[in-house]
Amino acid sequence: MISIKNVTKKFPSVTALNDVSLEIKDKEFFGLLGPNGAGKSTLMNLMIGYIGADAGDIYIDEEKISQHNLAVRKQIGFVPQSIALYDDATAFENLEIFGSLFGIRKNLLRAVIAENLNRVQLYERRKDKVKNFSGGMKRRLNIAASLLHNPKVLLCDEPTVGVDPQSRNAIFDYLVKLNEEGKTIIYTTHYMEEAERLCSRIAIIDSGKIISSGTLDELLQLLPYEQTILINKNKTTESKLELFKSFGKLLNEQEKYELKPFDHLKLSDFFKAMEEHGIDYNSIDLHKPTLEALFLHLTGRRLRD
């Protein structure tokens, strides 16, 4: 288990983390969701012991993580937000460098590298220089590098930014597999779709504070409404404002209305009324609640600007 206890980290111009506490259980796929500048990378840098906190402590299985406690750091693999690879070296050579940094025994290293390259589907490209790799391939190599020492916890800091959709899916599949094999995964993102798809528990972070955490269901229950009804504007929806308003809170957007239904609303009643008023059925979409909506509800801002 990882315990983050009352951690504060200040930089000269900003408090990046403000009294953050979290518990991450073994084998969880834990998501840290927040917009730019929320403090996600700072928290990861503290968890790996790259930087120290101004207040508070982080423990992994009761052992305190610090810049000096290398034994604890060995239990953690880290995929940093900015790709950390040597462009002029081949994929294999890069992993040799990382492997020796982790102190992996020379006679084991080749086999460990081969296995890890295989698992990210880069074994065939092992002799190619990294500078010729796509963004997605570099990401996958960075993930392979973070796993050479077989850590029990893997920290991934926005590992799909700048990655093509195919590589993104490959990365998702691999992380899910690693998690099923027993690794604890901590994953930062500002894409709510990724957090919803991957994470068994999610903490939402904003301006250095954890504003909410729980399973996806628990988080979505914090929303006062269960779903949103989107009504695309067209001829059949003209001058129906009062009708729509009788079913919930209406936001008037440019191309569509967004209706947050009243608690007691029965959807069947709503659709019946729409039919009676001749509103084109195809102009109505139902949206389940999302983390995006929750973020908006909690902060008054959108997750992505």
Ligand SMILES: Nc1ncnc2c1ncn2[C@@H]1O[C@H](COP(=O)(O)OP(=O)(O)OP(=O)(O)O)[C@@H](O)[C@H]1O
């Ligand atoms: N080394 C540093 N020196 C000064 N300020 C920093 C440093 N690292 C981070 N910050 C500041 O701390 C705040 C949190 O930054 P952090 O990188 O942790 O956010 P983030 O959630 O990872 O954002 P992003 O999604 O953009 O990666 C920001 O205001 C940032 O400018």
Ligand SMILES: [Mg+2]
């Ligand atoms: Mg970051």
